[in-house]
Amino acid sequence: QSVLTQPPxxxxxxGQKVTISCSGSTSNIGxxxxxxxxxxxxxxxxxxxHDNNKRPSGxxxxxxxxxxxxxxxxGITGLQTGDEADYYCGTWDSSLKVGGFGGGTKLTxx
Amino acid sequence: xVQLLESGGGLVQPGGSLRLSCAASGFxxxxxxxxxxxxxxxxxLEWVSSISGSGxxxxxxxxxxxxxxxxxxxxxxxxxxHMYSLSAxxxxxxxxxxxxxxxxxxxxxxxxxxxxxx
Numbered sequence: 001q002s003v004l005t006q007p008p009x010x011x012x013x014x015g016q017k018v019t020i021s022c023s024g025s026t027s028n029i030g031x032x033x034x035x036x037x038x039x040x041x042x043x044x045x046x047x048x049x050h051d052n053n054k055r056p057s058g059x060x061x062x063x064x065x066x067x068x069x070x071x072x073x074x075g076i077t078g079l080q081t082g083d084e085a086d087y088y089c090g091t092w093d094s095s096l097k098v099g100g101f102g103g104g105t106k107l108t109x110x
Numbered sequence: 111x112v113q114l115l116e117s118g119g120g121l122v123q124p125g126g127s128l129r130l131s132c133a134a135s136g137f138x139x140x141x142x143x144x145x146x147x148x149x150x151x152x153x154x155l156e157w158v159s160s161i162s163g164s165g166x167x168x169x170x171x172x173x174x175x176x177x178x179x180x181x182x183x184x185x186x187x188x189x190x191x192h193m194y195s196l197s198a199x200x201x202x203x204x205x206x207x208x209x210x211x212x213x214x215x216x217x218x219x220x221x222x223x224x225x226x227x228x
Contacts, residue, residue, distance in 0.1 A: 035213060037155070044218040044220050045205070047216045047217075051212060051213075086154075090214075090215070099215075102154070
């Protein structure tokens with residue numbers, strides 16, 4: 001089982017908006033930063049969001065992140081077929097010194 | 111440009127051992143923590159192990175503790191993962207990742223595949 005809980009799949013039409021939730025506990029999400037990763041088919045994961053809501057250079061502002069309590073959310077607006085991928089939330093427990101990921105959410109752009 | 115290049119994967123029999131390597135370039139290697147993350151076929155990401163920039167502080171997932179050893183050679187900008195007593199449950203793509211840095215893994219290698227089978 002994964003440390004963090006994500007829905008297995010989400011879908012939406014091109015141009016629409018979708019959100020992906022990531023649920024944890026006080027010991028992981030509640031007291032630590034959350035990151036989001038995009039894994040396109042057959043490729044390595046890529047950092048999408050860090051520090052709960054910050055985008056690395058080169059990531060379009062269609063992607064956004066937020067956190068409230070023990071739940072983090074990834075938002076994607078203006079969906080494109082190229083956004084079809086698996087999305088993972090992740091965190092690092094700075095007290096226990098362990099990493100953790102959600103089970104992943106498969107995004108389908110219909 | 112940050113580059114991480116894993117090597118050392120390959121078919122190994124149950125109970126066997128393997129050493130993975132990750133050659134890093136494009137950043138000051140000794141300054142950053144480094145990690146291994148694995149992904150079993152058709153499954154999600156699983157954090158395996160991390161090590162501080164100096165190499166003095168290794169951390170492990172419970173699933174590999176006592177069987178895997180992470181290390182690094184800062185003079186050669188290389189990260190290692192020594193894996194022992196391998197079982198079918200260790201079959202996965204193993205990714206080298208830079209971090210955690212404020213909780214994030216900001217660069218990933220392309221992965222090296224480790225099938226464990228007789």
